[in-house]
Amino acid sequence: MKRSQLTAAIVALVFVLFPWVVTSDYYLHLVILALMWVVIGGSWNLLAGYTGQVSFGHAVFFGTGAYTAGIFATKLGISAWWGMVFGGFTGALIGLLIGWICFRLRGPYFALATIAAGEIFRLIATNWESLTEGMVGILIIQTFRSKLPYYYLALALAAASIWVFDLVMKSKLGFYFVSIREDQDAAESLGINATLYKNISLLISAFFTGMAGAFYMNYMAFIDPEVVFSLHYISIMAILVGIIGGVATIWGPAVGAFIMIGVQETFRSALFGLAPKWISQSHVLVFGLLVIFVILFMANGIVGDWPKIKRLFVKGQ
Amino acid sequence: MSFFEVKDISKNFGGLMAVNGVSFEVERGEIFGLIGPNGSGKTTIFNLINHYFPLTGGDIFFKGKSIKGMKTYQICHLGIGRTFQVVKPLKRMTVLENVVASAFCRVNTLKEAQKLAMETLEFCNLLSAKDKSAASLPIAGRKRLEITRALATKPELLLLDETAAGLNTAELDEAIELIQKIRNRGVTIIIVEHIMKVIMSISNRIHAINYGQTIAEGTPEEVANDEEVIEAYLGESYA
Numbered sequence: 001m002k003r004s005q006l007t008a009a010i011v012a013l014v015f016v017l018f019p020w021v022v023t024s025d026y027y028l029h030l031v032i033l034a035l036m037w038v039v040i041g042g043s044w045n046l047l048a049g050y051t052g053q054v055s056f057g058h059a060v061f062f063g064t065g066a067y068t069a070g071i072f073a074t075k076l077g078i079s080a081w082w083g084m085v086f087g088g089f090t091g092a093l094i095g096l097l098i099g100w101i102c103f104r105l106r107g108p109y110f111a112l113a114t115i116a117a118g119e120i121f122r123l124i125a126t127n128w129e130s131l132t133e134g135m136v137g138i139l140i141i142q143t144f145r146s147k148l149p150y151y152y153l154a155l156a157l158a159a160a161s162i163w164v165f166d167l168v169m170k171s172k173l174g175f176y177f178v179s180i181r182e183d184q185d186a187a188e189s190l191g192i193n194a195t196l197y198k199n200i201s202l203l204i205s206a207f208f209t210g211m212a213g214a215f216y217m218n219y220m221a222f223i224d225p226e227v228v229f230s231l232h233y234i235s236i237m238a239i240l241v242g243i244i245g246g247v248a249t250i251w252g253p254a255v256g257a258f259i260m261i262g263v264q265e266t267f268r269s270a271l272f273g274l275a276p277k278w279i280s281q282s283h284v285l286v287f288g289l290l291v292i293f294v295i296l297f298m299a300n301g302i303v304g305d306w307p308k309i310k311r312l313f314v315k316g317q
Numbered sequence: 318m319s320f321f322e323v324k325d326i327s328k329n330f331g332g333l334m335a336v337n338g339v340s341f342e343v344e345r346g347e348i349f350g351l352i353g354p355n356g357s358g359k360t361t362i363f364n365l366i367n368h369y370f371p372l373t374g375g376d377i378f379f380k381g382k383s384i385k386g387m388k389t390y391q392i393c394h395l396g397i398g399r400t401f402q403v404v405k406p407l408k409r410m411t412v413l414e415n416v417v418a419s420a421f422c423r424v425n426t427l428k429e430a431q432k433l434a435m436e437t438l439e440f441c442n443l444l445s446a447k448d449k450s451a452a453s454l455p456i457a458g459r460k461r462l463e464i465t466r467a468l469a470t471k472p473e474l475l476l477l478d479e480t481a482a483g484l485n486t487a488e489l490d491e492a493i494e495l496i497q498k499i500r501n502r503g504v505t506i507i508i509v510e511h512i513m514k515v516i517m518s519i520s521n522r523i524h525a526i527n528y529g530q531t532i533a534e535g536t537p538e539e540v541a542n543d544e545e546v547i548e549a550y551l552g553e554s555y556a
Contacts, residue, residue, distance in 0.1 A: 172425060175418040182407035189367060189401070191393035191422035191470050248409075 015155050019148055028147045032219065034261040035154035039161045039212040040234075041241030041253030043205040046165055048239070049248035050174065051201040052181025053103075057114030059234035060098065060121045061091040061206040065213025066228040067125060070138035075131070080140050083214035091210020092203050094121075099199040106184070115231065122229035137224030140217070150219045157215060158254070161208045166250050168204065177201050178248075209238075232284075240287055244294050246301025255302050263290065318381040320345040320505060321474055326375030327529075328358075328365055335361045337529040338375070343474070348496070348506045350520030350537070354549055358529040359509040360402055363476050366507075367392050367399050379474065393422060398472030400463035402479040402509070406451035412458075413438065413447040415466055422470040434469055440502075441465040441495060457488040461495070468499065475499065477508040481515045493519055517541065525549070 019028055040062060048054045068090045069083020102113040125132045132138070144150065168174050176197045179187040184194050217223055227233060237260065245256020267283035270276065298305035319342040328336040336358045343349045351359050364370050366377060368389050376385050384392055407415050416434035417427070424430050438444045443461050446454065454462060460480050467475060481492045493515055500506055500519075510516040516523065516537070523540040525533040533543040540546055 171427060172421045172430070175414065175421055175430075178410060178414075179407050179418045182409060183405045185369070186401065186405035186407065187418075188389040189369075189393060189399055190419040190466060191390050192418075193388070193390045 012159065019151050025147055028151055030261055030265055032147065032151050032154045034258045035151075035158040036212050036215060036219075037237070037241055037257035037261060038158040038254045039208050039215075040238050041245065041257050042158075042161050042165050042250075043208040043212075044238040045242045045247060045249075045253045046168070046177070047201050047205040049242055049252075050169060050181065051177040051198060053198055053201065054111045054239075055114045055205075056111050056231070056235050056239065057098070057116075057118035058205075058209050058238040059118045059229045059231060060114075061095060061209035062213040062216070062234050063121055063125060063223075063225070063229035064094045065091045065210030065215075066217040066223045067132060067138070067213075068210070069214040069217035070140065070223055071131065073140045074133070074138055079143075080214075080218050081143070083217060084211060087214025087217075088207040088211040091213065092207040094210075095202045095206025096199065098206075099202045103195055103198050103202075115235075118229065118231055118235050122225050122231075125225035125229055132225070135224060135226070137222055137227075138217070139222050142221045143218070154215060154219075157208075157211060162250060162254060164204070164208075169250065173197070173200065240291060242301075244290060244301060246303035246305070249301065249303040252301050252303035259302070260287075263287070319343065319378075320380060321507075322378040323362070323366070324376045324378065326362070326365055326372055326377065328361055328370060328373045334529050336365065339526060339529070339531055340375075341524045341531075341534065343505060343507060345473075345505055346500070346503065347521040348500050348508060348519050350516045350523035351507060351509045351526070352511075352516060352523055352540070352546075353526040353532075357527045357549075359526065360478055361529075362526075363399060363478050363507075363509065366476060367397060393470055393472075396471070396473040397476065398467035398470050398474070399476035400460075400467050400478055400480055402482070404456075404459040404463050406454065406459050406462055408450070408452035410451055411448055412443065412451055412454065412462060415451050415462060416469045419466045420469040437465050437469040440498070441468065442491070456483045457485075457492075460484065460492070464495065464499075468504075472504060474505045474507065477506060477510075479509055479511060481510055481512050489515065513541075 018031065022028065040058060044055060044058050065083065065087030068087040069080040072078050072083050073080040098117050102110055102117065105113050126134055176192050179190065179192055180194050180197060188194055213228060216228065241256040241260050242253050244259055245254065246252025263286055264283050267286050268280050270280040294301060298308065302309065321343040323339060323341050325338050325340050326336060327334065327338055339362060351362065353359050365372055368387055372385060376383050379395060379397060384395065407418065413434060416437055417430045420430040420433040424433055438447055441461055441464060443465050446458060451462060464477070464480060477496065481489055484492055489512065496506065496508070496519055508516065508520065520537055522535065523537055524531065525540055525546045527549040532545040532549060533540050
């Protein structure tokens with residue numbers, strides 16, 4: 001067994017045993033959210049980090065997945081859990097639509113187009129009230145009262161996503177994604193159909209983000225357009241998770257997700273009640289400072305610059 | 318039917334005729350030189366062949382079939398590889414990864430691609446640099462990587478765009494040797510080059526252009542003594 005596989009096995013074991021050691025629902029809730037962000041951050045990273053197509057619109061796929069599950073329950077009267085299956089596919093379908101339109105653009109123009117796509121979907125969800133209930137949002141009844149089933153489901157989803165991304169990056173697809181990121185013209189001249197492979201990257205990315213959205217619907221039992229199609233709670237957060245953890249690394253977004261949820265919760269709860277209340281308004285400010293710090297001192301993120309960080313703390317190297 | 322034929326191609330950018338009615342034929346197994354002063358349209362011809370730009374007029378045939386309108390990546394799959402004058406290494410990948418990515422043009426599994434890439438690296442004498450990042454290579458290494466990468470797509474026709482520019486004398490001899498080695502492997506080569514030492518010593522035939530138009534074609538000796546070619550390079554009073 002290789003060292004990386006051993007590390008993965010230990011990490012998996014820790015997470016499987018975690019709810020039996022820490023039984024607090026509060027902490028379990030935070031870890032569930034972090035695990036969900038592992039999936040979204042990893043998906044964003046596949047498209048932006050590895051393929052070089054920076055998306056500011058991942059809320060589109062997240063929201064589509066969430067609404068797929070929600071509409072299944074409220075309009076079709078079937079379990080929102082079916083959304084876990086179909087949320088990925090509707091996310092991917094919307095991904096293809098956006099790819100078809102936006103991949104005609106390169107670089108920053110693509111990024112701008114994804115912001116627009118995010119806003120369009122938020123407005124559709126807000127105004128198409130007969131389907132989405134508009135601003136009222138969708139409320140369903142949670143299946144389980146215990147957090148345990150949700151925890152293991154989120155864990156399975158996170159593990160599956162990391163496994164798939166790792167597999168993809170070690171295959172022809174992965175080499176093609178990175179080639180396109182590095183130089184699209186050179187990639188084309190080496191026989192790479194850039195448009196096709198960018199769409200494949202987007203498809204996989206949107207699929208997992210859609211699944212995460214459907215999970216969110218099932219877990220939180222309430223969604224509205226301002227939350228699931230939010231530019232800054234979802235799209236920007238996905239970018240921050242990727243950048244802080246380490247762009248174009250397999251484990252980066254996973255580490256980033258836990259740090260971001262940790263920082264968010266620490267400040268949202270005003271340092272767990274120890275600091276004055278106004279601090280709770282400041283988590284966005286802290287995100288900003290964190291990004292500045294990471295970009296200045298570890299441009300490759302925590303995982304990407306791990307050797308550098310290790311040198312700081314281990315003497316004599 | 319010739320192996321490769323460019324028939325009356327032209328390209329204009331707005332009012333500028335960059336290439337104007339150029340025709341030539343290339344036989345299988347030869348090294349075909351393309352020369353001309355700066356800005357005469359050599360690189361544009363390459364860009365037209367692998368459809369980096371669409372043709373304004375004319376047609377291009379590879380093994381008797383028109384490749385007009387085909388996409389760049391399709392042309393590569395068909396068996397026409399190219400290198401870029403302004404090298405385009407995939408910088409944040411290692412040398413080996415660069416070549417593996419292009420080897421995937423012909424094989425589907427990582428193992429096969431790595432095998433093909435290693436063979437190609439060895440053939441091009443770049444094996445010792447395989448774990449270096451492409452960005453860290455000096456210019457001679459980058460030019461060599463361009464060739465290696467193009468070769469890993471197993472082309473039947475290889476377009477070399479100024480692969481010798483910027484090299485010192487020793488590197489130049491190595492480059493010439495490599496190009497001849499590639500030809501001996503059965504790959505037909507069209508080469509654009511400014512360095513006369515290279516183009517005169519290895520080309521079977523040379524096609525000279527100026528202002529996007531053909532001025533001469535023939536063996537290296539014929540072209541070197543052609544009045545119009547001398548005029549284009551040195552000015553009227555030397556012709």
